[in-house]
Amino acid sequence: MALTVLMLMRVRNLFAVIVLFGIYSFLMATVLVALDAVDVAMTEAAVGAGVSTVLLLGALHLCKSREAKPAHRPWLPLAVALSTGLVLVYGAMGLPDFADPLSPIHAHVVPRYLQNEVQVPNVVTAVLASFRGYDTLGETTVVFTAGAGIIALLRRRKKVENDRKDRV
Amino acid sequence: MLEHFSHIVTVFLLVAGLFIVIARGNLIKKLVGLSILQTSVYLLYIAPGKLLGGTAPILAPQLSVYSNPLPHVLILTAIVVGVATLALGLALAVRIREAYDTIEEDEILALDHAADAREGS
Numbered sequence: 001m002a003l004t005v006l007m008l009m010r011v012r013n014l015f016a017v018i019v020l021f022g023i024y025s026f027l028m029a030t031v032l033v034a035l036d037a038v039d040v041a042m043t044e045a046a047v048g049a050g051v052s053t054v055l056l057l058g059a060l061h062l063c064k065s066r067e068a069k070p071a072h073r074p075w076l077p078l079a080v081a082l083s084t085g086l087v088l089v090y091g092a093m094g095l096p097d098f099a100d101p102l103s104p105i106h107a108h109v110v111p112r113y114l115q116n117e118v119q120v121p122n123v124v125t126a127v128l129a130s131f132r133g134y135d136t137l138g139e140t141t142v143v144f145t146a147g148a149g150i151i152a153l154l155r156r157r158k159k160v161e162n163d164r165k166d167r168v
Numbered sequence: 169m170l171e172h173f174s175h176i177v178t179v180f181l182l183v184a185g186l187f188i189v190i191a192r193g194n195l196i197k198k199l200v201g202l203s204i205l206q207t208s209v210y211l212l213y214i215a216p217g218k219l220l221g222g223t224a225p226i227l228a229p230q231l232s233v234y235s236n237p238l239p240h241v242l243i244l245t246a247i248v249v250g251v252a253t254l255a256l257g258l259a260l261a262v263r264i265r266e267a268y269d270t271i272e273e274d275e276i277l278a279l280d281h282a283a284d285a286r287e288g289s
Contacts, residue, residue: 017197017200028210035218036219037214037224037235037239038224039240040210040214040240040243040244047248047251051251052251052254056200056258059258059259063196064270074191078187078191080186080190082183085182088182088183089176089179092172093172098171098172098173098175100171105236105238110236110237113238121226122227123227123234123237127237127238128244142252143248143252146253147252150256153262153263
């Protein structure tokens, strides 16, 4: 996975970047299966590797497929990114250990979720649709807004094209 | 150090995504970097929910230890929202390409400066 990301940084052909991003998404889905998050892994494989790749390829079809060479070496961004990383590693040292059963994340509401109150054996579905239904409502709102924005952006383009045709 | 390995992987992915977003001028590449940054956040949420010896949170009578389902739910929402914002960003990039005939940040800025200078004179 690290290798894929490093290649993503170097490669300038945008088609290769998009294919690498698809590979990266599948690897991330595999890692998520290893972390017991099967629902998330399925969504990541379908949405991250499938839909995102199709969207990126569609956008690439409408744009140029080569990235220009940067005018100067990226020392400043590298320094910013690395210092952010150092601060985050320092902060991560204060977090609970990996797979620590006493960490606060396992202590609050989760034992109640696992009692099967709503008679749905898949707890993720139960929490998503029942306990935290408002989250899903908010998500739908975001997706709707994004869809409306995309339609607004691309429809305006069609109108401009029509105007151009009228003038010719 | 080993007990924080998942955090270190997360931070590496986050730094890589951040670097691509800042350093690369191409708008599509920037969006790919943003997606990598986002996947690192998925890992940040999911990894602490794992329990050694636990299974996926699907209840069955013969199992007793389950990984934490709450982060899974939050990240399911985040993935869908992420792809929606990616689509919106790509639509913006396509529009920019229509208007400027390029998706390189430097060239867009140069064109803007040229337009400003023409208006000023």
